[in-house]
Every structure is written in structure tokens, then in C-alpha cells.
Amino acid sequence: MAREYPIENVRNIGIAAHIDAGKTTTTERILFYTGKKHKIGAVDDGTAEMDWMVQERERGVTITAAATTCFWQEHAIHLIDTPGHVDFTVEVERSLRVLDGAIALFCAVGGVEPQSETVWRQAERYDVPRIIFVNKMDRVGANFTRVLEMMQEQLGANPLPLQLPMGEGADFAGVIDLVTQRAMRWDATDFGQTYVEAEVPPEFQDEVAQAREVLYESVAVEDEALLEKYLGGEEITHAELLTVIRAATLQGKLFPVLCGSSLKNQGVQPLLDAVIDFLPSPVDVPPIEGTVPHLASGGARSKRAKNASAEQDKVTRLANDDAPFSALAFKVASHPTVDKLVYCRIYSGVLKRGEVVYNVRSEKRERINRILQMHANKEAVCDTAYAGDIVALVGLKDTKTGDTLTDPREPILLESITFPNPVISIAIEPERASDADALEETLEKLMDEDPTFTVGIDKETGQRIISGMGELHLEVLTDRMIREFGVNARVSKLQVAYRETISALAETRGTHIHKTDEEGIYGDVLLTVEPLARGEGFQFEDNTDETQIPRQYVPFIEKVLEGAMGTGPRIGYPMQDVKVTLTGGSYHPTDSSEVAFEAAAVLAFENATRKANPLLLEPIMRMHITVPDEHVGKVIGDLNSRRAQINESTTQDASDTGRPSQSTQIVINAFIPLSETFQYTTRLRSMTQGRGAFTLEFSHYEVVPSALAPDVSRIGST
Ligand SMILES: Nc1nc2c(ncn2[C@@H]2O[C@H](COP(=O)(O)OP(=O)(O)OP(=O)(O)O)[C@@H](O)[C@H]2O)c(=O)[nH]1
Secondary structure (H helix, E strand, O other): OOOOOOOHHEEEEEEEOOOOOOOOHHHHHHHHHHHOOOOOOHHHHOHEEEEEEEHHHHHHHHHHHHHEEEOOOEEEEEEOOOOOHHHHHHHHHHHHHHEEEEEEEEOOEOOOHHHHHHHHHHHHOOOEEEEEEEEOOOOOOOHHHHHHHHHHHHHHEEEEOOEEOOHHHHOOOEEEOOOOEEEEEEEEEEEEEEEEEEOOOHHHHHHHHHHHHHHHHHHOOOOHHHHHHOOOOOOOOOOOOHHHHHHHHHOOOOOEEEEOOOOOOOOOHHHHHHHHHOOOHHHEEEEEEEOOOOOOOOOOOOOOHHOOOOOEEEEEEOOOOOOOOOOEEEEEOOOOOOOOOEEEEEOOOOEOOOOOOOEEOOHHHHOOEEEEEEEOOOOOOOOOEEOOOOOEEEEOOOOOOOEEEOOOOOOEEOOOOOOOOEEEEEEEEEEEEHHHHHHHHHHHHHHHHHOOEEEOOOOOOOOEEEEOHHHHHOOOOOOOHHOOOOOOOOOOOOOEEEEEEEOOOOEEEEEEEEEEEOEEEEEEEEEEEEEOOOOOOOOEEEEEOOOOOOHHHHHHHHHHHHHHOOOOOOOOEEEEEEEEEEEEEEOOOOOOOOHHHHHHHHHHHHHHHHHEEEEEEEEEEEEEEEEHHHHHHHHHHHHOOOEEEEEEEEEEEHHHHOOOOOOOOEEEEEEEEEOOOOOOOHHHHOOOOOEEEEEEEEEEEEEOOOHHHHHHOOOOOO
């Protein structure tokens, strides 16, 4: 079956916004006007919004939250969910990784709010082209011009208004298109499905003429030929203008701005037009890059791959149906009826139901049982998915977020989505023994959905330890477990995931020798432990011979010692960066056994590490703070009191981006112990009146200063 829409007519977009800017309300309108929903939610009495929110909290609804598809003017728009919350970078990162363009939504009253600023900067890092929608023009205090100024000042962006509002607040009556010079008014009786276009009312004509002048001039400077025409006083056609706006938007030089009121059903259709006119199709973004993966023996290896000079050769795949199939799994979601859904962005080729794909990470081939295109609350089964599509796949048991799925004959490994390691932990236990299974099952599901959430068992206490990215992350997950999955569980206080190591060389002997009338036990091991450089983990060397320790026991002893690294001598945190050398030992021809050598080796290791001046290590985070100039002194002072090491602070302003801006942002890069970052979100917010933003990423482990070490206790023991 041929594709319904040419790839040039596909848009993969997200809506980025500060909480409450009107993302849900706008999405509802988009789905309604594009015919995906036959009834518009009664947002006025709060029902649509509440429905949406309640659903979002339910297990099934993450399904619809990841992506939905709608159609507009012969184009397919895949709308990808981009939660705006700073504390859930994971969600934002994975959305930005697979979308091609975004609508940045601002409130006409609040303008550029902290969270919209954060998401804006994230989108900037990913080079995602954006158009802007200034929503809530009907609200008292709405001020279109001020929002434009804030974009310039706070974001250093170059907004390009393509419309002007006809009045503001209670007077807001519609929108004037600066290109066509037509005034649009929406019909309130049919939820804004129809709108009429008319002459610009006389009272707006001067303003429109001025704004049009600015528009043409701003666009002309982006293109030499257009500039020549403009300066020569020649007429510029709409098509010419739109082509240059599109090119400048794709390069991030201009950000077309539209306005309206989603709640009052005004302005959403032109926004959809703008998505099509200015945001990229999959062929407008650079082709996806990857490497030729090394395949396990037996795996199909293409001629191309065989001829590759190196196993990790770089390859690119064009966004083309004829290219070999490649896709990236960007979200795994639980589902009420099928096992799970795997959301994929197809970068190249075509996928048919029933086909087998190759998962490069797991080295497994998996059959696609069903291909679903997700709509608002429903899912449509399709037979085929094409390059550039976003679909949900059923049947992938071993696929995780970030995995590449490819044609088994032409494999490619796409760059995965990088997620930071979890660094903060709490012990969790079922309320009652009867809750244990439910807890286990829920933890599995949450781990599947969220790659930055892990579950382990504390060897010493036997407690389940859940780890995540930050305080709020674990709080929300625990809350979901209890409220959404109905699991009765208890958690301990948040703890940093400490490690242990040694700082000196030590040699000890461990013996495990018993003799009774019936049987004997004989194990005797001499070993040294010495520190390794940070990050080297565990090393083992054997300097004994068969007269000391029979050869068959050596690999076994190595395994035992590696296991013993799991519990350090100071508090019991896992150890790292230790080299163990087997230097001597003895055996008995009949009494020696694995069990005897195990006991002897563990004893020797424990004594040696205790003697080798053990140290505690703590996770150090790389912190990236963006803060307006005027608050920087306070923030740096506070960082110093938190044992942070500030590496650099740079000024980020207009000259960096080539865009005009009057505001100066200071970017501070620092290393900071994780334990000093608890509650930092609130602290930074209060120090910067909500305008500072930060990201934290695990960097490395460092020794805990000796004065603080006694305060560190074992996880779960509090
Ligand atoms: N006056 C006015 N209110 C609006 C408009 N759009 C949305 N709202 C209201 O703003 C509030 C937040 O709207 P949502 O659509 O839930 O905003 P959101 O960005 O999805 O918010 P979160 O889901 O909390 O992130 C609701 O009370 C809406 O009714 C608008 O155009 N005008």
C-alpha cells in the first residue's frame, strides 16, 4: 500500500510551554479542527481539562500522551508530547530527540515564564526550529508587544510577528494577517470552526502598515535576492516571502509569531497553517547518522557492512521509503490490553505488520505484531509505516527506550538517547508481605517506562533500593506507585548513592581450616589489595602457582572477590577502584573445596580492605546554571557554601547567537557534590525570582572530606 502523504507533507512536532500556558487547551483545538475529535472539550467548566489530567495520571493514558497524529491541508502532523516540567528532563530530552520542529506556546499575560525559558534553551541545544503562538490574548492584561520584547530580552530570540491581535484582553476580537492584510474573526457559535476574513478595520491600519514594513524588512535581510528586490522597491510575492521565512525558521534565525486564544477558539487554524508552512518535514532536517553495528555470530551481515573498513563505520540514512528500515524507540509505555507499546520514530525505510526487525542492542530479532497510529484517545491499526512516521509498535518484548530497530539485512545503530545515571536512592518495602508481588511488578513497569529509574537489592539488608535522578523524580514515582498502581509501600529517607574505596596497599591471609573425625575443610589464601585510579573498577591478578592454589580454584576465587566488592568495609556501600593480587596460599589434597576457598578469600579481602585505609566516595554532579546577570553574585555565594567547584562562568548574550538581545544571561559550570543539591530547585527559584534554571548530570566520584564522612550512614538505615 502506498503512503497516504508524501514525506514532504509530514510534520513531527511538539508543543513546548510553561505549565498553564494552554498546551492542553490548544491541543484539544488542534485535534478538533483537524477532525480527530468530534466534540470539543468543555474547557470552560473544566471538564475537558480535568478529563485529560485524570487520564494522564492513569496508566493507560501515557499511551496517548506520547504521540498523536492528525491531518491538516493534505499533511500528516505527528504531535509529540513534550512535558514542560524542568524536573523531568528525561521526557523533554526524548521528545526533542525525535521531533523535527516545535510550537513554543506563551501566555499573553505571563510571557516568557521560567519553564518556557528552560524548554526554549533545551530546544536550542537540539537545534529544533520553532514557531511561536502567543495564547490567551483574551485575558485581562494580555500584551502582545510585551511578550515579543520578553522573547528578545530573556531568550535572545528574533521573533517575527506574522499577525497582530485585533484588540487585547476583553477587546480581543480576532487576528490580522500581516502578509495577506486580512482581518480574521472566528464564529463563536460553532466553536470557531469557521472564520471570516475581511478588510483591516481602519483603527488598525496604521499599526498594520508599520508592522508589515518591519516584517518585510526582517525577512528581506535573510535573503540576498529578496533584499535586492525590496531595496529596489519591487513587489515581493507572498510565495517568495514565505519561502524565505521558512528557510530562516529552519535555520533558527527567525521565529514566526502568531497569536490567539485557544480557549475562545480563536487563531488555531492559522497556527496549523504555520506548522505546515514553516516547520520542517523529515526531509528538511539532516539525514540521520549512525554506525554499522558489530553483529553477533549468526546475525545477518550485509554486504555493505562486511565491506566496511571498520566495524563502527559512520553511515547516514536518508529519510526515504526506499532506504533500509531504521527507527529509534523513544518511549515504552504500559498498555491495558497489549503487553506494552513501543513508540518509534521511523527514520528511513518502510515497516510492514508481521515483519521482523533487528534490535541492535539486544541482538534479537523481533516480530512486529501490530503497528498503531495513535490518535487522541484511540489507536488506529495500520499495515505499513513509512519513513518520517511516528508510530507505536506492539510485539517488541525486548526493546527499551533508546534502542535502534533496523532491517536485519542492513543494520545501523543510531545514536541512542543518552540518559544520565541515577544517583539518588531510597529503600522501599512492601507495607505487608502480600504487597510484595504487586510492588515487584510495578517497579518492573516503571523501569521499563523510565530509563533513569533503576531498582536493586541491598546485599546486606536485603532491602529493595530504588534509584533515580533527583528528589522530585523519586517522589513522583513513589506517588505513582501508590496512587496509580495501588501498591502499598513504605520508603525511607532519600540517600546519596555513596561508594567506597581504599587508599593504601595491604596484604593479609585468610584461612578457613576445620578438621573433624569425619571430614575436613581447608582453604588458605594470601592476597594484597591496592588502590586503582578513579573509575578503573576492579582488577585481579594471580601470582600463585599450582603448588599453592590448584588452578581450578583461581577463576572461582576471582569471581568471589569481585562479588565481595559489593560491600565496602566502612559502611557497606559498593567498592570501586581496587586491585587484588593473589600472592600465596596452600591447599589440602582432600579437604580443599570451592566453599573453603570462598570463605578464605572473603576473609582475606575483608581484612585487607579494612587495613588499606578505606575511604568513602560521593557522586559529584556537573551542574549547569543559567541565571540573569543581576542574580549571579548571590548564586555563586550560595554555590561556594555548598562545596561547589566553579569551573567557569560565561556570558551568553546576543553575540553568541547572532540574535539581538538586551538581556545578559550568565552560564555557570560547576562541580557539586550531589548531597549538596537537595532542595536546590526551590533555593535557586527563590534566589533568582524564578528566572534561574539548572541541570544536573552525574560526573564522577570523589572522596568525601573526612570531616563529613562520619555523617554518612547506610541507605535504609535511617
Ligand atoms: N483566558 C484564557 N484561558 C486559557 C486559554 N487557554 C487556556 N486557558 C486556561 O488556562 C488554564 C491552563 O490551560 P491548559 O490548557 O491546561 O494549560 P497547559 O499548558 O496544558 O497546562 P498543564 O497541563 O498544567 O501544563 C486552563 O484554566 C484553561 O482554561 C486562553 O486562550 N484564554
